[in-house]
Every structure is written in C-alpha cells, then in structure tokens.
Amino acid sequence: MIKLGVPSKGRLMEETFSWFAGRGVHLKRTDSKREYAGYVKGLQGIELTLLSAGEIPTALNVGRINFGVTGSDLVCEKLPNWDQNLEIVKSLGFGFADLVLSVPRFWIDVDTLDDFDSAAAAFREKHGFRLRIATKYHYLVREFLKSAGVADYQLVDSQGATEGTVKNETAEAIADITSTGETLKANHLKILTDGLIHKSEATLFKSKSAFFGKEQANAESKFLAHILSD
Amino acid sequence: MNEQKRIEIEADRILRLFSNSGGQIVQPAVLQRADTLLDLYGEDIRARAYVTSDPFNGEMMLRPDFTVPIVKAHMTGVTGNETARYAYCGKVFRRQEKNSERASEYLQVGYEIFDRKDVIKSDTDVFCIIKKALGDLPLRVATGDIGILMTAVSSLKTTSSRQKALLRHLWRPQRFLAILEKFTNEASLSTERFDGFQAENSFANQAKEIGLRSKSEIIERIQNLLQDSKEAPISTTELEVINSLLNIGDKCPQALIKLKDLLSDMPALGTAIEKFEKRLSALDNANVDLSSIDFEVSYGRTSMEYYDGFVFGFYSENHINLPPIATGGRYDALTKHIGKGREIPAVGGVVRPDLIIQSKGYEDND
Numbered sequence: 001m002i003k004l005g006v007p008s009k010g011r012l013m014e015e016t017f018s019w020f021a022g023r024g025v026h027l028k029r030t031d032s033k034r035e036y037a038g039y040v041k042g043l044q045g046i047e048l049t050l051l052s053a054g055e056i057p058t059a060l061n062v063g064r065i066n067f068g069v070t071g072s073d074l075v076c077e078k079l080p081n082w083d084q085n086l087e088i089v090k091s092l093g094f095g096f097a098d099l100v101l102s103v104p105r106f107w108i109d110v111d112t113l114d115d116f117d118s119a120a121a122a123f124r125e126k127h128g129f130r131l132r133i134a135t136k137y138h139y140l141v142r143e144f145l146k147s148a149g150v151a152d153y154q155l156v157d158s159q160g161a162t163e164g165t166v167k168n169e170t171a172e173a174i175a176d177i178t179s180t181g182e183t184l185k186a187n188h189l190k191i192l193t194d195g196l197i198h199k200s201e202a203t204l205f206k207s208k209s210a211f212f213g214k215e216q217a218n219a220e221s222k223f224l225a226h227i228l229s230d
Numbered sequence: 231m232n233e234q235k236r237i238e239i240e241a242d243r244i245l246r247l248f249s250n251s252g253g254q255i256v257q258p259a260v261l262q263r264a265d266t267l268l269d270l271y272g273e274d275i276r277a278r279a280y281v282t283s284d285p286f287n288g289e290m291m292l293r294p295d296f297t298v299p300i301v302k303a304h305m306t307g308v309t310g311n312e313t314a315r316y317a318y319c320g321k322v323f324r325r326q327e328k329n330s331e332r333a334s335e336y337l338q339v340g341y342e343i344f345d346r347k348d349v350i351k352s353d354t355d356v357f358c359i360i361k362k363a364l365g366d367l368p369l370r371v372a373t374g375d376i377g378i379l380m381t382a383v384s385s386l387k388t389t390s391s392r393q394k395a396l397l398r399h400l401w402r403p404q405r406f407l408a409i410l411e412k413f414t415n416e417a418s419l420s421t422e423r424f425d426g427f428q429a430e431n432s433f434a435n436q437a438k439e440i441g442l443r444s445k446s447e448i449i450e451r452i453q454n455l456l457q458d459s460k461e462a463p464i465s466t467t468e469l470e471v472i473n474s475l476l477n478i479g480d481k482c483p484q485a486l487i488k489l490k491d492l493l494s495d496m497p498a499l500g501t502a503i504e505k506f507e508k509r510l511s512a513l514d515n516a517n518v519d520l521s522s523i524d525f526e527v528s529y530g531r532t533s534m535e536y537y538d539g540f541v542f543g544f545y546s547e548n549h550i551n552l553p554p555i556a557t558g559g560r561y562d563a564l565t566k567h568i569g570k571g572r573e574i575p576a577v578g579g580v581v582r583p584d585l586i587i588q589s590k591g592y593e594d595n596d
Contacts, residue, residue: 080327105437106445109452111423114412117405121398122451123443130272131443139327142273149405151398154273166441188437 374529
C-alpha cells in the first residue's frame with residue numbers, strides 16, 4: 001500500500017477530490033461525514049488518509065505518508081529545508097493564495113518596504129517597543145524581512161482573524177494569505193507594493209523518506225500514470 | 231581516547247590559561263531572559279536561539295552566547311569592580327534552521343576585559359591570549375574594525391537623520407548600500423508623491439484611522455521627509471570613500487597604506503586610522519606577524535552585531551570549511567546599551583575546543 005494524504009475539510013479538500021476524480025482516481029470519504037476516514041476507488045494499492053492541511057508537511061517529512069496534497073506556503077513555512085525529504089510531483093492549478101505584508105490603508109506615507117522600515121524605526125522610538133506584525137507564518141516572514149534588511153519589528157502570533165489585529169491594537173501590520181484582497185480591504189488594510197512574501201498553490205508532494213518496496217513502486221507507477229496523464 | 235574526552239581536556243587547558251591570565255571565573259546561567267536578547271538583536275535572534283518559557287519569568291532562551299549575560303552581570307554591579315577580567319567555559323546553544331550539519335550546541339571558552347584605561351592594550355591582550363590558546367595550529371587570521379566605518383558615516387556632510395538611518399543599518403550590508411545610494415541620488419530623494427500634502431486634507435479620502443500608529447505620526451514622518459529632501463544629496467566623493475573603505479581587503483600593513491590614501495578625501499577618518507595604526511604597532515610589539523594577518527574594515531559585519539571596533543577571527547588552514555575556531559572583538563556600545571546610561575569599554579573573545587580537536591584530527595589523518 002502507498003499512502004496518500006489530503007486535506008480533511010473545506011474548499012481545499014473539495015477541489016483536491018475533484019482534481020483527482022478528473023483523472024480517474026476517485027477519493028471518497030466514508031459515509032459518516034463526521035468521520036475523518038476515506039478510501040480510493042478505481043485504483044489498487046492506495047490508501048487515503050485525511051489530515052489537517054497544516055499537518056501534511058510533517059507527515060511527508062517523516063515519511064508517514066508517501067504522497068500528500070497541501071499548500072506550498074505550509075510546506076515552506078514548516079520545513080525550511082523541505083527539498084531534503086520532499087519533492088514536487090505536480091502543481092495542481094488551484095488553491096492560489098499570496099502571503100503578503102499589509103499595513104493600514106490610511107498610512108499614506110508607507111507604500112514600500114523601505115518606507116515600512118523607516119516607519120518602524122520611528123515607531124519604536126516613539127512607543128518604546130518594536131512595531132508588531134501579526135502572522136502565523138513566522139519563518140517565511142522573518143526570512144523575507146531579513147533578506148530585505150528590515151529592522152525594528154517583532155512578530156506576534158495570530159492563528160486566525162489576523163486582519164482584525166490592527167483594529168484591536170494587538171499589531172500594527174499583518175502578514176497573511178490573501179487570494180482576492182477583499183478581506184484586507186474590508187479591514188482597512190493595503191498591501192505594500194513590494195510586500196509579496198510567497199505565492200502559494202495547492203501542490204502534490206512526494207515523500208523521499210517514506211518506506212518504498214517493490215509493491216509500493218508498482219502502486220506508485222500506476223498512480224502516477226493516472227494523474228500525470230494530461 | 232574518545233573525541234568528547236579530548237574536547238573536555240582541551241577546554242580545561244584553555245580555561246586554566248585564561249584564568250592564569252587574570253580572568254576571574256564566572257558561570258552565567260544557561261537559561262537567559264528572552265527580552266534582553268530580543269531587545270538587542272530583534273526578531274532575527276529567534277532564528278538562532280532556542281526559545282522556551284518559564285511560568286514566572288516568561289519567555290526564556292538557552293544562552294546563545296556568554297557575552298551578553300556577562301555584560302549584564304558586570305553592568306548591574308553583581309561582580310564588583312569596574313575594571314575586570316573574566317574567564318568562562320560552557321555550552322552555547324544555536325538553532326540551525328538551514329544547515330543541519332552545523333552543531334547546535336558546543337563548548338565555548340572565553341575571556342573578556344572591561345577596562346577604561348588603555349583600550350589598545352586591552353585589544354592586544356585579548357588577541358594575544360586567544361592566539362596563545364590556539365598554540366601552533368596552522369591558522370588564517372582575519373581582522374577588521376567597523377569603528378572606522380562608523381566614524382566615516384558620522385562625518386558625512388549630510389543631515390543627522392541620514393547619518394542615523396545609515397548607522398542603524400550598519401550591520402545589514404545590502405540595506406546599508408541601498409540607502410546610501412538613495413541619499414546620493416537626487417531623483418530617489420524626491421518626495422514627489424507627497425506633492426501638495428496638507429496635513430488634514432490629504433487624509434480625507436483615505437481609509438479609517440486604525441491601530442496604534444496615529445495620524446500625527448504619519449504627518450510627522452512626511453514632514454521630516456519633505457524637510458530632508460530639501461538638503462543636498464551626499465556627494466559622490468564621500469560615496470566613493472565609503473565604497474573604498476568597504477572594498478579594502480588586504481594584509482594589515484597594505485591595508486594601513488590604503489586607509490591613509492583616503493584621508494585627503496575624508497580628513498575626519500584621522501583619529502580612527504591613528505587608532506588602527508597604534509593597535510598594529512602594539513600587536514607588532516607583542517610579536518604578532520602583521521604581514522600574515524588579513525584586514526577588512528567590515529569583517530564580521532553580518533554575523534557579529536554587537537561589535538563596534540576591533541574584531542578578529544581565527545580559521546583552520548587544515549580544514550577550510552570549518553566555522554572560525556576563535557572569534558572576538560570590542561563591544562563598547564553593548565555595555566552602554568545594557569548599562570542603561572553607564573558604560574565601560576570592553577573587549578573579549580571565545581575559542582571552540584571542539585573545532586581545535588577537529589582541526590587537529592584532520593592533521594593526524596593526513
């Protein structure tokens with residue numbers, strides 16, 4: 001058996017199911033909608049595992065699953081050296097989202113990272129602490145700002161409703177995923193012109209650390225023949 | 231004998247040498263409060279240190295180095311005299327996010343001098359004691375002095391806000407060059423986007439005012455930018471001096487000649503260069519072969535943020551891919567920062583006994 005891990009809920013799950021269905025691999029959940037279990041129809045030797053999208057990178061990294069579908073943002077965030085144990089099989093053409101750095105729209109003096117950095121210095125001097133950026137993407141944001149040479153900021157953790165943190169005064173700026181920008185706009189925020197941190201897309205990854213015997217190799221080649229047919 | 235045992239014996243030998251050279255032995259705690267380190271290094275430290283939490287003291291870090299806790303103890307007077315020499319030996323912990331080959335915990339044996347009297351002598355003492363600890367290992371020695379770059383920036387004929395912006399990014403070479411070029415170029419200093427700015431009206435069509443950063447802070451920054459844009463750009467002569475400074479990479483005696491060549495374009499470098507020359511002759515008097523030592527003004531600029539004067543690093547000649555076996559330098563500003571007003575010139579260095587053994591092992595196998 002080879003194990004395929006896919007997101008266990010939401011739009012990402014639905015789009016993943018229909019992407020595979022379009023290629024003759026029918027992923028099914030068990031009849032009870034509440035049970036996180038499923039199976040594969042139309043192909044032998046593959047076991048379906050439903051996982052939280054955020055846990056799929058680690059499952060692939062340690063080899064608990066052979067293949068997994070998740071956003072590239074989550075893989076890059078959780079596994080700084082992701083290409084040591086993972087390889088990309090295919091970008092799936094959905095789940096597009098950009099990780100971007102945003103500030104209040106009324107900051108008419110801040111459009112670029114250069115402005116952001118200098119405003120951060122002034123903010124620290126005035127308020128006595130570093131300007132706060134709310135995010136759940138700590139690694140990606142830190143690396144991005146480091147390579148851009150931005151100083152005098154701090155990251156504060158936000159696992160949800162991140163766009164609201166500025167209004168709630170728990171952060172001055174945010175770094176979060178956006179696809180249309182509508183939520184940012186509704187929360188009075190704008191994206192810095194050079195604030196694109198990562199372009200994410202739903203991606204099928206293969207684990208290089210999972211056990212692979214002869215039987216698995218056969219199942220894999222049938223699986224890949226199906227899904228890479230187009 | 232196994233490698234771990236050899237490392238411990240080596241560490242012991244060096245600590246004894248440092249203690250015999252007048253270093254009072256100190257043992258800072260492994261767990262350090264995160265706020266001091268975060269305040270000093272910013273968010274970047276999280277990529278390099280292990281963070282944990284304590285129910286009473288909040289966020290803590292496994293000590294990523296000894297210098298900060300020693301300065302802290304010294305500046306709060308726990309250790310007594312203003313003038314002091316310290317020796318220590320213990321593990322430091324460094325997160326390796328990208329390079330899993332590098333050790334994430336290793337022994338450091340170090341020596342630090344807090345002394346107001348003769349900074350050149352202290353620089354030389356630390357350098358020679360560290361050098362002695364490394365014995366006859368074949369080594370490449372690199373030195374630098376970021377104090378020269380600081381002097382150059384502080385003497386630029388430009389506004390203090392531009393000097394401040396440059397000094398703030400001294401340790402981030404890319405950004406430093408980017409702003410230096412901006413300040414040299416009339417077009418990029420332009421504030422065209424704020425043309426017709428009027429404090430109240432310009433916000434009229436903008437979104438709601440949210441968050442802690444207020445409208446008045448925005449107005450203040452725009453007015454500062456408008457004010458600053460009226461000043462002439464930094465001259466190309468001065469830009470070239472900075473670029474030449476950053477490009478110096480030579481053996482010490484040649485580097486001194488090149489530095490002196492820049493004096494006519496920037497006379498303010500005089501005292502900094504004189505200090506460099508005095509240090510060279512002090513090292514020469516201590517029988518250090520200057521013609522074999524590399525010098526770069528900005529050596530160690532990206533990795534050693536708190537150093538603000540003389541810096542040095544010793545590298546294995548046997549095994550050129552090893553990290554530096556010993557490093558050190560002067561950190562006067564750090565004592566001021568941590569001392570909250572009080573300050574004392576200070577310099578120190580650390581040796582990694584594990585790398586000495588590795589370097590020797592390579593030799594034995596040859």
